[in-house]
Amino acid sequence: MDVLVLIDKLDDLVHNAKPVPLSDTVRVDKEEIYDILDQMRATIPEEIKQARWIVKERQEMLAEAKREAERIIKEARETQDQLISQEEVTKQAERAAEDIVEDARAREREIRLGAEDYADEILNTLEVNLSKFIAAVGRGRERLQGKDEPAEVN
Numbered sequence: 001m002d003v004l005v006l007i008d009k010l011d012d013l014v015h016n017a018k019p020v021p022l023s024d025t026v027r028v029d030k031e032e033i034y035d036i037l038d039q040m041r042a043t044i045p046e047e048i049k050q051a052r053w054i055v056k057e058r059q060e061m062l063a064e065a066k067r068e069a070e071r072i073i074k075e076a077r078e079t080q081d082q083l084i085s086q087e088e089v090t091k092q093a094e095r096a097a098e099d100i101v102e103d104a105r106a107r108e109r110e111i112r113l114g115a116e117d118y119a120d121e122i123l124n125t126l127e128v129n130l131s132k133f134i135a136a137v138g139r140g141r142e143r144l145q146g147k148d149e150p151a152e153v154n
Contacts (some may be wrong), residue, residue: 006040079139 017026
């Protein structure tokens with residue numbers, strides 16, 4: 001039985017007791033009071049056990065919740081570290097890609113300038129050879145026209 005119910009019974013017993021004439025005292029049945037007190041003595045230890053069990057369960061639940069919260073925080077930190085690490089790897093890859101692109105552009109400029117220099121050199125040689133051929137053609141025509149100068153071929 002609940003202790004509060006027993007207290008209410010005790011209160012009703014005193015409240016409904018017969019008053020002693022010309023005083024504030026009342027008459028109660030001693031056996032009824034002892035019976036209620038015995039029931040209270042029997043009930044209180046059980047309720048204390050239940051309260052202790054509830055407190056213990058509550059503490060275990062709080063400890064479990066704390067462990068779970070710590071696990072979640074640890075997992076979140078590990079995920080954060082992984083993301084930071086991945087971000088750093090990504091940044092390094094981007095820097096490496098930029099370096100590769102820059103090197104490729106420098107190499108392209110170098111090859112293009114080298115090709116332009118080579119083409120200019122070939123065109124210059126061709127121009128010199130063409131000038132010599134044109135001079136030789138001119139001399140050959142002059143000879144054909146009657147100017148008998150010895151032909152020079154370089």
